[in-house]
Amino acid sequence: MEILLKNPENDHLMKILYAPWRITYIKWFSKKERECFLCEASRDEDDARNLVVHRGQSCFVILNRYPYNNGHLMIAPYRHVRRITDLGDDELLEMIKLLKLSIAALESEYKPDGFNVGLNIGRAAGAGLEEHIHLHIVPRWVGDTNFMPVLADTKVIPESLEESWRRLRDRLQALF
Numbered sequence: 001m002e003i004l005l006k007n008p009e010n011d012h013l014m015k016i017l018y019a020p021w022r023i024t025y026i027k028w029f030s031k032k033e034r035e036c037f038l039c040e041a042s043r044d045e046d047d048a049r050n051l052v053v054h055r056g057q058s059c060f061v062i063l064n065r066y067p068y069n070n071g072h073l074m075i076a077p078y079r080h081v082r083r084i085t086d087l088g089d090d091e092l093l094e095m096i097k098l099l100k101l102s103i104a105a106l107e108s109e110y111k112p113d114g115f116n117v118g119l120n121i122g123r124a125a126g127a128g129l130e131e132h133i134h135l136h137i138v139p140r141w142v143g144d145t146n147f148m149p150v151l152a153d154t155k156v157i158p159e160s161l162e163e164s165w166r167r168l169r170d171r172l173q174a175l176f
Ligand SMILES: [Zn+2]
Pocket: 036, 037, 038, 039, 040, 079, 080, 081, 131, 132
C-alpha cells in the first residue's frame, strides 16, 4: 500500500510505502528494550529458531527475520561492538571470507542477478541495531525494484524463513 504525503519543504507529494513487517519489526525491537538480538542468537544453541545459518571462529551468518528479499543474510562478529574500527584484523578477514561463501551459497540456491552488500553505520544511515555491527547481503533479481525503495519496500516474500534457513545452512555446510 502506498501513502501520499506532502513534503513541507517544496510541496511535492512523497510516496510512502507501507511495509507491515517492518512495523512488526519496529514494535518487536522497541519491546525488546535494546536487548541485542545478535548477541542472543550467538549465545543461544537453537540455530533453527534464531535463523543462524553458519558459525565461524569470530563471526557468524544469520538470516534477517524481516528481510528485504529472499535470502537476506547478515554477517556479524560474536563480539558486541559498534564500529568497524573496533574490529580486529582476524574478525575483518573472517567477515569478508564469510561474505564470499554467503554469496556463493546464495548464487547456488537462488540464482540472483546481483547483490547489495553493505553496512548501515549509525541511526542516520538506517541501522536498526547500531550497537552491534553487521554486514547486510541482499540478493537482487532484475526487475525486483531499485535499491532505495528496497529499504522501505513492501512485497511478497514467497519463501518461508524456515525453508531459507534450511537451504542456506545446508549449502554453507557443503561449501566448508
Ligand atoms: Zn550484540
